[in-house]
Amino acid sequence: MSRLASSAANRMLCSCQVCNLVSRKTQLAYPAHCPRCGTLLHFRRPASVARCWALLIAAYILYIPANLLTIMETGSLFSYRSDTIMSGIVHLWKTGSWMIAVIVFIASVTIPLLKLISLTLLLISVQRRSLWRPRERTRLFRLIELVGRWSMLDIYVVTLLAALVQLGAMATVKAGPGAVAFGAVVVLTMFAAMQFDPRLIWDPLQRKDLHD
Amino acid sequence: MADRPAQLIACHYCDLLQREIPLNPGCTASCSRCGAVLYRNATDSIDRTLAYTLAAAVLFAVANTFPIFSIEVQGDRSAINLYGAVASLWDQEMKSIALLVLITAIVMPAVELISMTYLLLPLKFRRVPPGCALFMRTLRYVEPWGMVEVFMLGVLVSLVKLTSSFKVIPGIALWSFGALTLLLAAVASSFSARDVWARLEQGNKERGEP
Numbered sequence: 462m463s464r465l466a467s468s469a470a471n472r473m474l475c476s477c478q479v480c481n482l483v484s485r486k487t488q489l490a491y492p493a494h495c496p497r498c499g500t501l502l503h504f505r506r507p508a509s510v511a512r513c514w515a516l517l518i519a520a521y522i523l524y525i526p527a528n529l530l531t532i533m534e535t536g537s538l539f540s541y542r543s544d545t546i547m548s549g550i551v552h553l554w555k556t557g558s559w560m561i562a563v564i565v566f567i568a569s570v571t572i573p574l575l576k577l578i579s580l581t582l583l584l585i586s587v588q589r590r591s592l593w594r595p596r597e598r599t600r601l602f603r604l605i606e607l608v609g610r611w612s613m614l615d616i617y618v619v620t621l622l623a624a625l626v627q628l629g630a631m632a633t634v635k636a637g638p639g640a641v642a643f644g645a646v647v648v649l650t651m652f653a654a655m656q657f658d659p660r661l662i663w664d665p666l667q668r669k670d671l672h673d
Numbered sequence: 674m675a676d677r678p679a680q681l682i683a684c685h686y687c688d689l690l691q692r693e694i695p696l697n698p699g700c701t702a703s704c705s706r707c708g709a710v711l712y713r714n715a716t717d718s719i720d721r722t723l724a725y726t727l728a729a730a731v732l733f734a735v736a737n738t739f740p741i742f743s744i745e746v747q748g749d750r751s752a753i754n755l756y757g758a759v760a761s762l763w764d765q766e767m768k769s770i771a772l773l774v775l776i777t778a779i780v781m782p783a784v785e786l787i788s789m790t791y792l793l794l795p796l797k798f799r800r801v802p803p804g805c806a807l808f809m810r811t812l813r814y815v816e817p818w819g820m821v822e823v824f825m826l827g828v829l830v831s832l833v834k835l836t837s838s839f840k841v842i843p844g845i846a847l848w849s850f851g852a853l854t855l856l857l858a859a860v861a862s863s864f865s866a867r868d869v870w871a872r873l874e875q876g877n878k879e880r881g882e883p
């Protein structure tokens with residue numbers, strides 16, 4: 462790959478987010494559309510940091526009820542259980558399905574936490590125009606883009622069980638309000654990751670190159 | 674409005690401007706600064722993706738009509754398919770969850786398969802479908818929200834949870850979902866937006882349009 466060692470924006474070139482075509486955008490103030498696919502062109506996603514913070518803070522707030530409220534109620538003639546995300550995992554572990562417990566733990570605890578913390582770190586580092594390990598930070602962003610969707614796992618499990626196990630007094634499974642909050646956290650963090658513009662990580666570096 | 678510097682590509686992750694180089698089939702070009710994938714040379718991208726898409730569409734229809742699995746307790750039998758599960762959650766006043774599952778497991782994958790077919794079928798016969806830019810944009814925005822593979826894992830986890838208290842009978846849709854997951858992965862890995870755009874531009878040129 463031949464290197465020009467410059468960001469596209471530095472040369473007033475703008476890459477289309479839909480079709481990847483690089484085209485010149487000279488008048489900063491006026492909206493320009495991609496000549497190939499008509500998508501509105503931006504050097505950087507507009508208001509990326511502010512929008513990402515807003516979605517992330519909303520996700521943090523909902524993360525509390527998502528973990529404290531009941532996600533699933535299981536009732537039968539002989540027993541009744543009301544599970545939060547964590548107690549459900551502990552129950553799975555104790556009843557011997559430790560493999561499933563680990564999978565659910567990764568999807569419902571590790572991944573949402575990883576997303577919340579990573580996005581916070583990325584946003585703070587971008588706002589402080591940090592020069593610290595841009596390559597690793599970009600990799601971190603790609604990782605959360607890639608794994609974020611897997612936290613929907615619990616939502617699907619609750620849906621399937623609540624729909625299938627409707628046997629009246631024999632056995633009934635109900636989805637709890639925690640599931641709604643958890644679903645909202647997953648969707649909000651996905652939107653937050655989509656709003657974040659990883660090119661902002663590299664911009665402080667570019668400026669430095671120019672001064673040198 | 675814009676002129677077009679030939680064969681430049683900017684990394685979507687770090688905005689580094691680079692020149693495109695020809696690749697051997699099956700190879701991937703990655704950004705020299707951050708390592709993100711820039712583009713791939715997928716062999717017969719359009720033909721292969723179309724074949725996988727059509728096969729996936731058939732399996733998607735099967736997976737949505739037939740029961741995923743059923744449970745049996747003292748002669749009572751309860752079976753569900755995907756749409757039934759969504760409808761049941763809706764009736765249990767869990768409307769937001771029902772909608773979330775409907776969108777991520779049914780609507781988005783369906784939109785993806787329809788858009789792919791709409792774009793690739795005419796392109797295979799060297800025709801340019803009208804409104805192709807709109808469909809390419811749709812594909813890009815839909816892609817993160819189709820979660821068939823996560824749903825498949827959800828099915829497996831539920832299966833294990835259920836076997837501890839019920840007799841579980843797997844249904845046809847269970848196998849179809851498994852195969853659908855693999856086919857959608859094949860669609861994603863063989864699809865190359867770059868090839869589609871190249872074909873579209875070529876088609877437009879042949880019709881004498883700018």
Ligand SMILES: [Zn+2]
Pocket residue numbers: 684685686687688689704705706707708709
């Ligand atoms: Zn890059």
